[in-house]
Amino acid sequence: MNARGAGGVTSTPTITDVVLSAALSVEPASNGSARRSEPSVDMKFAGALTFSDDGILFVGDNHNGAVYAFEIPGEEQPGQTVPCSIRNVDAKIAELLGVRLGAVEINDLAVHPVSKEIYISITRIESFASRPAIVKISVDRDISLLDTSSLTFQKQELIEFPDGQATFHVRGAGGGGPLPRDMAKGAVSVRSLAIMDLEYYDGELFVAGVAYDKFRSSLRRLPYPFDGTQGVTAVEMYHITHDQYESRAPIRAMSVQEVDGKPQLVAAYTCSPLVLVPLDEIVDGAKISADTIVDMGNGQPLDMVPFRMGDQTMLFVTNNSRSPQVIPVDGLSGAKAVTHEDFERGPKLDLHPLMPFGPTGKSVMFEGVPLHMALLDDEYFVSLTRDAYTGDLNLDINPTFFPNRVHNLVAEMDFPRT
Amino acid sequence: MRMNAYKTLTGSTPVHRVDDPDLLLPRCVDDSVVLRLAPGEADHHPTGGCQRLAVFVGSADSYHEQRLPVAGRDERDGQFLRFTPAFGFVAGQEYVVRTRRSGESHQLTEFRIPREVAAAPALVTGVYPSGDVLPENLLRFYVHFSVPMTPHLASDFVALRHASGRADRAAFMRFKQELWNADRTRLTVLIDPGRIKRSVATNLDLGPALRNGERYALTVDEGWSAADGSSVLQSFSKRFRAGGALRERPNVGRWGLRPPRPGTREALVITFDRPFDRHLLDDALHVVVGDGQPVDGTPHPGDYETSWSFTPDEPWTTGDVRIVVDDTLEDVAGNNFRELLDRDVGHRLALAATPTHQHKQGTKND
Numbered sequence: 001m002n003a004r005g006a007g008g009v010t011s012t013p014t015i016t017d018v019v020l021s022a023a024l025s026v027e028p029a030s031n032g033s034a035r036r037s038e039p040s041v042d043m044k045f046a047g048a049l050t051f052s053d054d055g056i057l058f059v060g061d062n063h064n065g066a067v068y069a070f071e072i073p074g075e076e077q078p079g080q081t082v083p084c085s086i087r088n089v090d091a092k093i094a095e096l097l098g099v100r101l102g103a104v105e106i107n108d109l110a111v112h113p114v115s116k117e118i119y120i121s122i123t124r125i126e127s128f129a130s131r132p133a134i135v136k137i138s139v140d141r142d143i144s145l146l147d148t149s150s151l152t153f154q155k156q157e158l159i160e161f162p163d164g165q166a167t168f169h170v171r172g173a174g175g176g177g178p179l180p181r182d183m184a185k186g187a188v189s190v191r192s193l194a195i196m197d198l199e200y201y202d203g204e205l206f207v208a209g210v211a212y213d214k215f216r217s218s219l220r221r222l223p224y225p226f227d228g229t230q231g232v233t234a235v236e237m238y239h240i241t242h243d244q245y246e247s248r249a250p251i252r253a254m255s256v257q258e259v260d261g262k263p264q265l266v267a268a269y270t271c272s273p274l275v276l277v278p279l280d281e282i283v284d285g286a287k288i289s290a291d292t293i294v295d296m297g298n299g300q301p302l303d304m305v306p307f308r309m310g311d312q313t314m315l316f317v318t319n320n321s322r323s324p325q326v327i328p329v330d331g332l333s334g335a336k337a338v339t340h341e342d343f344e345r346g347p348k349l350d351l352h353p354l355m356p357f358g359p360t361g362k363s364v365m366f367e368g369v370p371l372h373m374a375l376l377d378d379e380y381f382v383s384l385t386r387d388a389y390t391g392d393l394n395l396d397i398n399p400t401f402f403p404n405r406v407h408n409l410v411a412e413m414d415f416p417r418t
Numbered sequence: 419m420r421m422n423a424y425k426t427l428t429g430s431t432p433v434h435r436v437d438d439p440d441l442l443l444p445r446c447v448d449d450s451v452v453l454r455l456a457p458g459e460a461d462h463h464p465t466g467g468c469q470r471l472a473v474f475v476g477s478a479d480s481y482h483e484q485r486l487p488v489a490g491r492d493e494r495d496g497q498f499l500r501f502t503p504a505f506g507f508v509a510g511q512e513y514v515v516r517t518r519r520s521g522e523s524h525q526l527t528e529f530r531i532p533r534e535v536a537a538a539p540a541l542v543t544g545v546y547p548s549g550d551v552l553p554e555n556l557l558r559f560y561v562h563f564s565v566p567m568t569p570h571l572a573s574d575f576v577a578l579r580h581a582s583g584r585a586d587r588a589a590f591m592r593f594k595q596e597l598w599n600a601d602r603t604r605l606t607v608l609i610d611p612g613r614i615k616r617s618v619a620t621n622l623d624l625g626p627a628l629r630n631g632e633r634y635a636l637t638v639d640e641g642w643s644a645a646d647g648s649s650v651l652q653s654f655s656k657r658f659r660a661g662g663a664l665r666e667r668p669n670v671g672r673w674g675l676r677p678p679r680p681g682t683r684e685a686l687v688i689t690f691d692r693p694f695d696r697h698l699l700d701d702a703l704h705v706v707v708g709d710g711q712p713v714d715g716t717p718h719p720g721d722y723e724t725s726w727s728f729t730p731d732e733p734w735t736t737g738d739v740r741i742v743v744d745d746t747l748e749d750v751a752g753n754n755f756r757e758l759l760d761r762d763v764g765h766r767l768a769l770a771a772t773p774t775h776q777h778k779q780g781t782k783n784d
Contacts, residue, residue: 098475098488098503100511102647124505131505145489145504170594177592180570186595187569 041148042155043068046121046132049110050198050205052224057110057119058205059134060195065161067198067207069224071152074115077139084141086395089384092143093135097124105130106393109303109372109384115139118374118382118395119146137395156226158195160211160218166190193250197304199265200224201256206265206282208251217250219265221282231284237275238339240295240357243347245340251275253304255315259332266332268301268317274358276332291337297348297355298322303373305381307400315361316381316403318370326403327361335359366405368394375400441517443529447509450502453517457497471499472516478526481514488513509533510648538564540644542654545636546696547750549722553692554628555614555663557752557759559607559636560696566602566645575642575651576607581633588620589613589627602645604697607636614751615760628660664692664751667758670743680736685718685727688741693723695748702747705730706740713739723750 044063051057057070086092094101105123112119118137123130134146170186172178190210199206207220211232221231236247246269254267256279265277267290274294281288299321306315306329313329335358336342348354368385371393376382381398389408398405442452453471472487474480490503507513510533518524544562561576578589590607597606612620613627628634640653672691678684686705694702696719705713705728715730745755752759 092486095475095486096489098473098505098511099508100475126508133505143486178594180573183594183596184570 041068041153043132043148045107045123045130046134047107048195048198049108049119049121049134050200051110051113051119052200053113055112055114056200056224057112057134058198058200058224059121060198060207060209061132062191062193062195062209063164064157065191065194066155066157067195067205067222067226068148069154069156069205069226070146070148072112072115074112074117076114077116084139085397086137086141086143088392089137089143089395090393093120093122096135096143096145097122097133099124099126106371106384109374109382111374111376111382116376118376120384154226156222156228156230158207158220159230160232162190162194162210162212164189164191196250197253199254199256201263201279206254206256208254208267210248210250217247219251219277219282221284231282233282233284234287235277235290236287237269237273237290238292239269239271239273240292240338240343241271241273241297241348241355243340243343243345245289252301253317255304255306257306257313257315257329257332259329260334266304266315266329268304270300272296272299272301272319274327274360276335276337292339293332293335293337294327294358294360295348295356296322296325296360297350297352297357302371305373305375307375307381307403308378309400309403314403316373318373318383320369320371323363324366324370324373324403325361326364327359331359331361364404365409366403367408368405370405438525438527441515441527443515443527444507444531447506447531449507449531450500451515452501453499455497455499456519458520470518471501473501473503474514474516475511476514477512478514478528481516481526487516507531539649540565540567540642540651542638542651545654545656547693547723548696549693549724550658551661552628552658553662553664553751554626554630554660555665555751555760556628556660557609557611557614557748557750558695559609561605561607561636561638563603563605563651565649567605567651568643568645568647569596569598569602571642572596572605572607575639576605577637577639578609578627579635579637581635581657585637586627588624611752611759630660630662633657633659664749664753665758665760667753668692668694668747668749668755670755675741677739678730678734680734683730683733685729686734686739686741687725687727689721689725690723693750694719695750696723698744698747699723699726702744703728704742706742707735707737 042064043059043061045061046059047062048060049057055072055074057072059068059070061068090104090106091101094104097104103125105125107121107123110119111117116139120135120137122133122135124133134148136144136146167190168185168188170178170182172182193210195207195209197208203224205222205224207222209218210216211218211234217235219233219235221233223229234247235251236245239246249270251267252270254265256263257266259266259276263279265279265282267275267277269275272295273292275290275292277288277290299319302318302320304315304317306313315327315329317325317327319325343354368388370383370385373381373383376397379400381400381403383396383398383405384393385396385405386393387407396405440454444451451471451473471492473490474485474487488503490501493500509531512528512530515527515529516524517527541564542561543564546560547556573590573592576590577585577587579585589609591610598604609627610620612618613624615621635658636656638651638654640651642651644650669691674689676687678686699719703717703726705715707713713730714732715728718727718729719725720727743755748754
């Protein structure tokens, strides 16, 4: 240890010097040791879910930076699907996972295309750790834990995955400093948005999220069965509301649809543009500009569920901040792709006369907050909806011909006729 | 390993039983629940499964037939039926085991696995500086808790109050991140340097947070939840009086030293010229001999952080002992051996003329 600046040194019979040392050395804080992993499948987080047409369940693991593909054979169920709902489904899941209510976070929902079983990805929270779980709900409403260790699976690690250190930038809203809720974002890893949505299309898996710690919005393209190859494409888009080109925030929800005569990714962003990306532009290493055709001016999309209504394909887009939107896919063909040159400069928020912009479809009455949705079959959606009055998280079945939820509404027709 | 207290209930009528010899309850979170079947019973029910043995979260009173059992693995091992939960048990949580035997109604047995760490209620266990008189230019408090706390709530609960009861909501710095240690049992609260530093805007607008001679309390309101949600904090208050400001750099020339006798393990005791930062003290003083070999031993800050003693592991030997002090060690007002947190602007020239400090001429108030 170097001694310097030894002003005011005291001498005593046995202690000769008291000296001032050099600066304190700073050691990096140690990371907490990892919790034990699951015995056979080393999944650390069960996030985004999607099924292939023949029952491969894809699971995004934002912690490990990987996608797992589980083969789940399913038997077709005889007869018609019986509409059913489960009230307080999160409380049931907590019972099953052996934790209190509130220690269960629901990440996504998907339906097995053959068996019609409902799969829900869960984070089971303990005081200082969390573990992934996938819960299965049968058509008979039996709730069970998916035993991934008994399944044949493939794991594909994702390249250019953000490291675990990068966290969100903390900003305040409006005047004054950041509030506790703003500060909490500073502790959230960017990895939590590294896998946002999965879409299986024609032998390939598309993964929306962010790459690297620079928080670069990306689309990944992986052949399935996984063969180790994968492409990463950086995506930029013009956001009308913010009046800027954005390349960091990721696609939240997406679906491959035939638009303008070719397969295109229809993708929804936060706050809340809708863009088109032709699949043939999603090439490894490319930096592409998506075509912005819609901007809602607000909201954070959650799920985009294609369904048939009459002879039309529609997209049911759920959102955590407003009613779901039903968008006819036909209406997207021929839509003008806009840039900053198409508008006056400056932000255009919800109340701007221009908003919502483009072929937005219609917002539909859906009482409560639909957190996640999937298509059960041609006739029904399944939704996880937080009830507007009780706050209960309910698993509901909703008809596709009437894509609404009206559980607590009392209208003219509900009154007794005199 | 501690035994678990449990009670057994039959049907819906609570019947407390001391023991059930056929049911082995888990003693730690990775354990299993094991049911011993009667000899004939095992043959009749080769598969067992959750009809025979199931575990539910909650008390026996909360059990009903519609409850979902905890997911896990059922195994038969001879006459034993073993259930192991998929995610282990949660320490401190209540469980109830339902057992069904041939020809009997079900039986419910409650159990709870003790927490590894005693389930201490959330409490403030200490505040530093610990003295009753603190300089009016005090920079920081450390608040220690018995258990990890829920983050991002400190500004809702921690306050500086004048003896009159008035809370000074602008006293503390608000950062984008709260300043916690790794296990979130120690919070650092900084008094806004703008309030401390003389003649800067906040100091002029609001005045200093502490004034010499006035009485104050650092308070932590009740209701702050522990990180695991198991308890909420009881209220806490540390009262103190503001004293004169610390405006000079620490001076080791004014430290007192009580040397130990060679051949003993007597403590070497240093008395400081002021209270120092409690946590910087942990790493700032080192006892060395010869050309710098460290002496192993145990340090103890004392007397409200105004003294420091060191007890060696081995007896002292005759010879020179040096105490090496990190020159970034700060007193409770944030002054270290190199510079003051707040210099009087009018003294700039005099400070600049001090030869050993020419590398730090600027003042922090500039």
